[in-house]
Amino acid sequence: MKLTILSMAVSILLFTACNNGSKTTNNSVGGIDSAKTEVAHTEADIRTASTKEVISAYLQLKNALAKDNDKDAAEGGNNLVKAIGNVDQASLTVQQSKVFKDISDDAKEHAEHIGSNAGNIKHQREHFEMLSPEIYELVKAGDKTGQKFYYVNCPMYNGGKGGNWISETKDIQNPYLGKAMLNCGSIKEELN
């Protein structure tokens, strides 16, 4: 009898332990959220939040992939998630805002997957390939900095299907093939 009671007690304990487990994962999600709102609350951030941060997080990610660095790429992905969340829609032009509304959810999802896939650079690159045309549209919608960007294509990625990316320099550093073929790619379009 003692044994039964004991085992029941332990099972209940186990069960609640499991529940706690799932709760903590929820909390961690909440944690990200609250971190986000915290960032959003600093006033300087609100004023400067624009597509600029989004693009710079994308470039950080791109450069990490060109170096075959999955950990830095994950960090870039996480920064991109934050940057997208921080964009103050009121600061955008009509055209930018239209594009941003269209891409933000999907781009955020790609960035989340890149952020959570350190150790799997192949998968990070798959999401990067889907993300790049979205960032392209955002850049094309115009940004106030007037910085020049380049839309680059490498025909060799993905068994000859090819892949595109946005670069801040004319110098070609391939984020899909990395060191294996760093200079593969040609500029398709100059932006701004």
Next chain:
Amino acid sequence: MSRVTKGFMFLLLVLMFIQFIQPPRNKSRQASRMDITRVFPVPEKIHGILKNSCYDCHSNNTRYPWYAMLQPGGWLLASHIKKGKQELNFNEFGSYSRRRQQSKLKSIANSIKDETMPLSSYTLIHRSAKLSQTERELVTNWLEQMRYSLL
């Protein structure tokens, strides 16, 4: 009773007890208005492959296997279904934005090409869910066509 027998009995009791904690089932009797078949023409053969290999975790209806009755097997399955449906739900495909639909079609093709889906822990038991080379090509070609139709 020796220590070992006691320990064993104890474990058995715990196992028996946890059988009472059944996760809720993923069963919807309603035909979804947002089903992927409402968005794209899905050939019978492709639909069959998806249903057999993916729908247990990526739809509103799971065909529950025997081990779902046994805990913690059912818990594991339930967690796969929860995460799987968040990523992709074939029964809700029509509710995704056009852009998300495009991304999902590509992600599905990627996951099939890379053989990361169906999950290997699943095909271990569900041998028939494993895709053959021809099935993989059939589905990925179709996905590509559908993606172009959205461009």
